[in-house]
Amino acid sequence: MPQSTRRDFLKTVTTASAAALALSATGCATDSVPPRTKGKSVVGLRAPKLDTVRFGIIGLGERGGPTLRQMLVLEGVRVTALCDNYRPALYAGLAVVEKAGAPRPADFGNGDEDFRRLVARDDVDAVMICTPWRWHVPMAVAAMRAGKHAFIEVPAAVTLEDCWQLVEVAEETQRHCMMMENCCYGRDELMLLRMCREGLFGELLHGEGAYLHDLRAQMKGISAGQGEGLWRIPEHLGRDGNLYPTHGLGPVAQYLSINRGDRFDRLVSFSSPAAGLVDYAAKNLPADHPRRGMKFACGDLNTSIVKTARGRTILVQHDTSNATPYSRLNTIRGTRGNFVGYPSRIYLEGRSAKPDQWDTDLASYYAEFDHPLWKKVADAAAKLPPGSAGGHGGMDFVMRWRIVQCLREGLPLDQDVYDAAAWSAVGPLSEQSVAQGGAPIVVPDFTRGAWETTAPLGVVS
Numbered sequence: 095m096p097q098s099t100r101r102d103f104l105k106t107v108t109t110a111s112a113a114a115l116a117l118s119a120t121g122c123a124t125d126s127v128p129p130r131t132k133g134k135s136v137v138g139l140r141a142p143k144l145d146t147v148r149f150g151i152i153g154l155g156e157r158g159g160p161t162l163r164q165m166l167v168l169e170g171v172r173v174t175a176l177c178d179n180y181r182p183a184l185y186a187g188l189a190v191v192e193k194a195g196a197p198r199p200a201d202f203g204n205g206d207e208d209f210r211r212l213v214a215r216d217d218v219d220a221v222m223i224c225t226p227w228r229w230h231v232p233m234a235v236a237a238m239r240a241g242k243h244a245f246i247e248v249p250a251a252v253t254l255e256d257c258w259q260l261v262e263v264a265e266e267t268q269r270h271c272m273m274m275e276n277c278c279y280g281r282d283e284l285m286l287l288r289m290c291r292e293g294l295f296g297e298l299l300h301g302e303g304a305y306l307h308d309l310r311a312q313m314k315g316i317s318a319g320q321g322e323g324l325w326r327i328p329e330h331l332g333r334d335g336n337l338y339p340t341h342g343l344g345p346v347a348q349y350l351s352i353n354r355g356d357r358f359d360r361l362v363s364f365s366s367p368a369a370g371l372v373d374y375a376a377k378n379l380p381a382d383h384p385r386r387g388m389k390f391a392c393g394d395l396n397t398s399i400v401k402t403a404r405g406r407t408i409l410v411q412h413d414t415s416n417a418t419p420y421s422r423l424n425t426i427r428g429t430r431g432n433f434v435g436y437p438s439r440i441y442l443e444g445r446s447a448k449p450d451q452w453d454t455d456l457a458s459y460y461a462e463f464d465h466p467l468w469k470k471v472a473d474a475a476a477k478l479p480p481g482s483a484g485g486h487g488g489m490d491f492v493m494r495w496r497i498v499q500c501l502r503e504g505l506p507l508d509q510d511v512y513d514a515a516a517w518s519a520v521g522p523l524s525e526q527s528v529a530q531g532g533a534p535i536v537v538p539d540f541t542r543g544a545w546e547t548t549a550p551l552g553v554v555s
């Protein structure tokens with residue numbers, strides 16, 4: 095063999111073996127040997143209709159507080175139980191209910207495990223879990239095992255094992271388990287879902303999602319009651335990857351019919367150096383602050399690329415540690431056009447005002463393609479007391495309205511436990527790839543093959 099050919103051959107073999115090793119050492123084992131399951135698939139699960147949905151809410155902090163306020167104005171809902179292990183948050187929640195003139199819920203605030211008494215109650219049909227990430231899975235599992243539907247904040251889980259646990263317990267109990275990815279219910283996201291379904295972008299090839307949000311001020315929060323800073327910053331100490339993938343990824347996964355005709359197949363991931371939090375601490379925290387001088391494992395800007403089974407690509411980024419305007423990227427690219435978010439712009443072949451140039455005034459697109467759910471719920475929201483339907487531009491209210499509609503009418507939810515698992519798994523899988531120098535990691539098929547026969551999410555109304 096000539097020397098150059100031999101060198102190329104050896105290089106190919108070495109690269110291929112390294113990739114194979116990386117795959118077998120990580121995702122392959124999980125992927126090829128699905129965990130045992132006791133139940134049947136919950137794809138398309140319909141639960142018995144509930145005339146009035148009785149909710150328990152666990153976690154009444156920055157997210158749980160507004161969640162409670164909105165649940166109190168929704169038709170066909172009662173909030174029957176509240177839980178927070180931080181008494182001031184629990185009392186604030188009870189005061190909100192009293193002010194709204196609703197019946198007093200049962201309250202649970204006796205330590206970390208008191209949520210177990212909430213999920214056991216007969217007057218709770220569904221549980222909303224708005225606690226720090228590490229509590230999501232134990233709480234959802236306890237709720238489902240007690241016969242309750244579980245609605246979890248994002249991300250649903252932070253380890254692969256926990257992603258599988260959610261799937262297995264949902265199948266075993268035949269309960270809904272939804273991760274409440276509110277960004278799927280934004281006006282642009284709903285419109286894009288509709289436009290993708292109607293084929294306006296042609297064949298879909300590539301999507302991009304992100305969570306670029308300057309959360310450096312959370313460095314100050316080190317005491318109970320100071321919100322996310324207390325528990326979110328410590329996540330940066332021991333993990334290096336995409337810590338919060340689902341806000342950007344969820345809508346793109348819906349455009350691309352992930353778990354419903356396509357699925358995440360593998361990903362690669364790289365992180366930048368970790369510099370932003372240290373820089374912030376040096377400039378903004380007093381010399382004796384416990385977070386001065388901390389060393390963070392998590393690279394500030396994580397970039398992952400997911401390849402799907404049908405060959406499409408998704409870019410997912412995360413950065414909460416630096417000066418940056420907010421962005422979820424919200425991009426979809428196809429053979430006949432593109433949409434790029436932040437700021438929103440669109441190009442559709444044959445329709446855009448000028449060839450090769452973005453349309454930045456989207457008024458005519460909203461007029462023609464607004465999702466029916468957005469139109470209907472925005473109308474419903476307009477009839478509510480001032481201020482009660484707000485939150486992230488209205489998408490929080492649309493999501494909660496839709497959850498209640500599905501539970502009351504016995505409909506399948508728009509996001510199921512397989513979505514919760516696949517979208518959340520990008521977090522721990524990105525950590526695996528980063529730890530192996532960006533090696534490709536196989537994404538488990540949480541549907542165990544059902545993605546091939548499940549119909550894409552339709553344009554519901």
Ligand SMILES: NC(=O)c1ccc[n+]([C@@H]2O[C@H](COP(=O)([O-])OP(=O)(O)OC[C@H]3O[C@@H](n4cnc5c(N)ncnc54)[C@H](O)[C@@H]3O)[C@@H](O)[C@H]2O)c1
Nearest residue numbers: 153154155156157178179180183206224225247248321322
């Ligand atoms: N979807 C969104 O747009 C969005 C926005 C913000 C936060 N979140 C998510 O919501 C969740 C909560 O975030 P947050 O900002 O409200 O945090 P937070 O710290 O303000 O609130 C969490 C609350 O949970 C309580 N809690 C912690 N452990 C508990 C336990 N064992 N039992 C009962 N209560 C417990 C805390 O006392 C606190 O009141 C996180 O998963 C976060 O990622 C989602």
